[in-house]
Amino acid sequence: MTSAAPHQSILDKPYVLDLFAGPGGLDVAGHSLDIPSLGIEWDRSACLTRYAAGLDTLHADVSAVRRDAFESLPPEINMLAGGPPCQTYSVAGKGAGRKALDEVKEYIERLMAGDSDEEIDKDLKNLSDPRTAMVLEPLRYAIRATRSPSRDFRPYDVIVLEQVPAVEALWHHYARVLEKTGLPDGTTYKVVVDVLDTETYGVPQTRSRAVLIARREGLGEPSLPAPTHHAYEAKEWNRRSDRTSTDVHQPTLDEDSAPQPEERRGKDDVREHWTSMGKALADPVGTHPGRKTPFLVRSNYGSSGIPGRRGVRTDRQPAATVTGRISRFVVFEHLDENIVYEGPRFSMNEAGMLQSFPPDYPWSGTAQAQQVGNAVPPLFGAHLLSAALGLPAPDPKALRTPWQRATDEQQAKLRSHGCGAADDCTARCPSPEDQSPPRSTSRPRKNERVSGQ
Template sequence: MDLFAGPGGLDVAAEKLGVATVGVEWDPAACTTRRAAGLATIQGDVRDYGPADFPDADVLAGGPPCQTFTVAGVGAGRKALDDVLAFIKRMVAREPRAQIDQDLAKMEDERTGLVLQPLRWALEAIDSGKPYKAIVLEQVPAVLPVWQAYAEVLAAEGYATDFGLLKTEAYGVPQTRRRAVFIARKDTQKVELPEATHRAYRKGVERTEGDSRLDPWVTMGDVLQRPYTFLVISNYGTGGDPKLRGRRGSWEPSATVTGKISRNRVVSQSGEELDRFTHSEAGCLQTFPRDYPWSGRDIGQQIGNAVPPRLAMHILSAAFDWEPPSKAALRSLESWTMSEKEATEAQAAEVAAGV
């Protein structure tokens, strides 16, 4: 059960791992993409649904909106965080939902209260006698204090939990991006976030340097089918200065992919203007399949807001207490239309080769 499901990043990973999914998403454009991809989709507001509407779901996942936390620590962000933590205490005390919803409606920005929805779903499932076996949540780093509060609540309900910040390039994503991740599992003593498989990116450091037990980080050039090296000049200015725009070479991972990725310039090393990234290429930097059927409006925003499927594969495997995803499973992300037979053959070949 995927709340705030977006265009399907987490669901792509789950489906490739053999886990059936259904997502709730309010944005019509993201729903158009999901349906083009064949993902089960409910277009609507997660607040209008609950566990009783999906009785067969035994895993809860989601990435609730978090814009109001992006300045956590001062001002509006700090106040939003304090408000949410206070509401969590009321939810744990099982105050009537109607009263909580009424007070949430009074908040200056309704998105602040949306971060509470996964906890509402989890508590309702617990109270119904059918708790979710596993819970997986992710968002920007500023949401980490909320995940800490979630961990305390769910530990008291019999879940093992873990949470922290993960770097996407440390899991083979050709992009530097930090995510606050939370996982919980019922009926176990311990659950842990996935271990890194690749080295973390450091500016000016060769990708071959670092822990020899880990693979080098993946570059833009590794995943994009361009027969030449290039530089990407960010739409954003470093430190807020438009004259100091960030630059990454094709021999490095991409900077964080945002909804404005189409505004990034792509140039040759001599400064010649080159074609900007297509939707397919932007999706590849997020580790979506090359042929993923991006549809509807605001595709750049859909891509920028999505969970990288490759990272999601690692997170889900950890939450389910499975072995890390196999190389065959990760390769299956290269194509959305890979048949079950092709995936089985790839797995068989890998086993035969002793990989």
Template sequence: MSSLGAPRHPFDGARILDLFAGPGGLDVAAHFLGFKSIGIEWDQSACETRYAAGLPTFHADVSVMRETRFDEIPASVDVLAGGPPCQSFSVAGRGAGRAALDTVKEFMHRLVHEEDETEVDKDLHARGVDPRTALVLEPLRWLLKAIETEGREPYKAIILEQVPTVLPLWDVYAHLLRGGEGRLKGIKYEADCWALKTEQFGVPQTRTRAVLVARLVGSGAVGRPAATHLPFNVHRQASSPGQAQLLPTGVEHEIRWQSMAEALDAASTLKGSSIDISRLRSRGKTKFFVISNYGSNGDPKRRGERQSDEPAFTVTGKVSRNKVYKTKADYEAGKSDRFTIAESGVLQTFPHNFPWSGKDQAQQVGNAVPPRLGMHVLSRALRDKAPTKKELARSATWPAVPATTAEELRAIGCGDQSQCPLAESKTAQSTRKPSP
């Protein structure tokens, strides 16, 4: 396993660059697989969590970093990863990104086939493309920058994730990467993309992510991460109670999805755990139900309900608003509970003792890639195999990070205030809001 400390510069030997890194979902996954990563993150609170966790970080605007500080990225980085902000693409948002899908596809082709990015940027602004939506172009810009910078090599692998509505854009990415035309200068990738359900990878939560994986031609074909668990039937109430669940194609082992109670119970037994769900136990068994903060089936007033022996709803930045009830009597009396930040993190498969820091921690939790899903994606992309049982078991607990390490990372990542994003910055990333 890679060390969180470093004998020299903390960024030395990093292989993975995580754009829009958030509190560190992909970085946590990389750590437990033995890969060292660096994150670029604009939000100061997310950076505070990353520093406390010992994760090397640039507190910076992704666009500005690429344009003016690209040389600060270690030459050892050969994997580009990231999840651009998703709220304009999300079904929970107003849909500006979905409406602009065709426009964004056009600009993806233009970036590859036109030499002058200045004109592309002017047209993006003239066409009224939401600046947050335009951030989905950043991974492509970073690849082109690496190809066109003397002394740099093209990334050996590219891993991107987003909400399912972005899958058509990942298809275009894959097409362009396979073609190697224009500014790609003949550099070609094996590339594919899929919609992956998190509960099929052991995450105690129903959440679907659009994932793209690309590898330089010659590194072997790209393989879809193999599901390890059965899918959860979100329409279960309309199904026959006796209906048999069939094993879907690609599932290697018939393991039922993991429930909220199972995940929280397991986390509560770990050494030094802050997870205490005794308040939700009755007769020695953890039993509760959750009422979602969001409407369902298009009705904002119709709140979904999940039992403790089922996976959680998608953990969003509003997870702290979900109401938890121990009994129906508590529900009728209006006596609700809430998941703590640590418990919400566990439902995202973060370690039980992950050091959430800074402000709006619920939003940080909701924005993150579930580390367990990240482990499956990264391991398949970089090692052609699934993570081992030992690696997955080890990911339940985060190693202690000395305060001096956090201070050192903060001094490097945000020590020069002139390089930190300013509140009045007009760049695309600084206009974004946290994604769901």
């Protein structure tokens, strides 16, 4: 499906600075669109993944680069993108960020009024969780660009941000000040904000994200990407009434009997059916051998809102939100009327494919499941970048080609730039104790037999 948007980008040579870059979701999106990028990432293992993938990277703290090394960034960068850490805003966390929303809005006002970095940093120390302040970094980078001699004081032309839905209120505040107040130098932007569902863009996973797209005044009105696929509607998936197990049930809505999109939404609706796990994983590609269907997946997420059958989906549904717990998802195969048997759990390659990463993406280092779960789905990111630049909707086939791992020589060169040495971190890298999220303690169980109770 293609967009009616013009094929010419609003920028002659887009170049993305990806803050909080993780293992490379937005960078892979840019790669599929032939848009170069530079990512800043603090976690060592995520950087190892990025080096193995051949992505230009700085192993550094985003705040430290802004303070101490901004002038060394490529002056050609004209797009700012990123997804600040979400732990304190996420509904799964303790909610420190949600409680601090009003306080963070006050910091936004102070930044736009031109308060000094020193004053802001001093007061930010009073926040209960320092990660909450990270949501301010994109704005601080936008302001810093207008004060940079190496850039001839040029502001960024385009800003693209994404976060968990709880941050939507802050993005709306961003939008208000970018449009009405303007940066301290007077630069203003046109901005759109909304919460989007990734399965409506072809990602084989249900995941909602708060999105902001901004264009500098004079570059036209920005728009959100048009959905290419239908939303997943859990209530349409009925359960068999003759099963009594409350542990594992198989939804039985046949695709042939499911309400078709044109029946529900009219003949002019050309959106595709959402992408299922089976469609994403069934066929062999690269080193992925293909996964047998049918299968069931049991996760820690609810499904269809039915108590007692929590977290069960079939291969004909999209995955539940992929998080750092993806390695805990139990996959059942060899289904019959009364008994199912546990099959192999998702490999990191498969988990990445459920996030729309290309097959054979070179996940490296430790906490790989966490890397996968924290990443921006590349196909979703490609839609965001395309919309921000006025390009047509991306071709999902561009992300189905197996990824080519960087050679040892290429990785050494990238690491020399990103860490300061070809084979190791240096003193300029974040301290080791801060570089890795906690590892999962769950271990896959083999040959588990689950029957009706």
